Amino acid sequence: MSARDETHMPTPLKVLLGNHPHTRLLKDGTVPVDGADCRYLESFPLPSAFARMVRDLAYDICEMPLATYLQARDAGIPVTLLPAVLVGSTHHRALTRLPDGPQLGPGDLVGRRVGVRAYGQTTGLWVRGWLQEEYGVKSSDITWVTTEDVHVAQYVNPPYVKRSWSQRVVDLLHSRDVCAAVLGPKAVGGQGAGLIPLVADAESAGQAWIERHGTISANHLLVVRDDVLRDSPDAVLAVYQALRKAIANTAGERDDSPAGRAVTAGWSASLAACLEVGGRYALEQRLIRDPVDVAAIEKQMAFFDA
Known part of the structure; x- marks a missing residue:
């Protein structure tokens, strides 16, 4: 192969994405990524990949929970949203x-024990946020019993977080070690089958939260290693543009529920509000040390939406 041919070879990228309708179009080649040679890797379970990304920078581009991103940014881990x-x-x-x-x-949880997969789990971030906002229950008012460690190795849990060696959060409930448990979206319909929400009309409460904040709470976002973005910006942009197309192409597969409407690509007032509220919650809950500078994040994203 000549040097000229080599200069036109697509940049190889290690990409870790969960299996969603919009990401499957990239993985199966329905939406090609022109300008990058994406090596799509898998992780079972998916959360273990998040720890590998923030601890070892194991991937070039990686799906990442909001709380993990906020903690990684706070710890100086070189990734860009x-x-x-x-x-x-x-x-x-x-x-x-x-x-x-x-x-x-929810207002009865002061002084009690509540199970959550990890104190840095994004669902837990959002739950603790509305607990304080709507019921006046601060994160420090509860003992949080976890079954996993946080993804970011540098982070140390607050003293009101206790580690259990149970394998599943629901096991903490059945053993009566906790009186309530926080379950992520998939777990609610899995290990959480038959459990009862503490909020009587949870759907209406969630809709009121959306209207109050002008956003839908995000669980998983996408990050790129800073060195990859610096050295191969066009390849990273190609991945983002392909993902944006895939999200648009699968719009008909998503319903009008908050989960369906949350999936988006592009900087928006809603995404800014999500980062602002999530960042404020994270600071209140001692997940991060410093306030989140949403304007600085927006400036970094200008490259992708130029």
């Missing part, structure tokens, strides 16, 4: 209890 929401929803249904357990409301 791309303006795409891959997963999102409201989270008032996520705070659950056993049907035969104490009939608690």
Whole structure:
């Protein structure tokens, strides 16, 4: 192969994406990425990849939970956010209890133990946010019992977080180690089947949150390693543009629920509000040390939407 041919070879990129309708179009080649040779890697379970990304920079481009991104940014881990929401929803249904357990409301959790997969789990970030905002219950008012560590190795949990060696959050409920549990979107319909939300009308409460903040809470976003963005900006842009096209092409597969409407690509007032509210919640909950500079993030994203 000549040197001329080599200069026209697409840039190889290690890309880690979960399996969603909009990402599958990239993975199966329905929407090609012109200008990059994407090597799509898999991770089972998906969250283990998030830890590998922020601890070892194991991928060039990686799906990442909002809370993990905020903590990584706070810790100085060299990743840049791309303006795409891959997963999102409201989270008032996520705070659950056993049907035969104490009939608690959210305001009754002060001084009690609540299970969550990790203190840095994004669903937990959003739940603790509305608990304080709507019920006056601060994160430090509750003992949070976790089954996993946070993804960002540099982070140290606050003293009101305790580690359990149970494998699943629902097991904490069944053993009566906790009175309530936070479950992510997939877990609500999986291990959480049959559990009861502490919020009586969770859907209406979630819609009220959306109207109040002008955004839908994001769970998973997309990041790129800073060195990859610096050295191969056109290839990274090609991935983003292909993803944006895939999101547009799968719009008909998403319903009008908050989860369906959350999936978007492009900088917007809604994404800015999501980062502002999520960043404020993270600061209140001691997940990060410094306020989130949304204007600085927007400036970084200008490259992608130019």
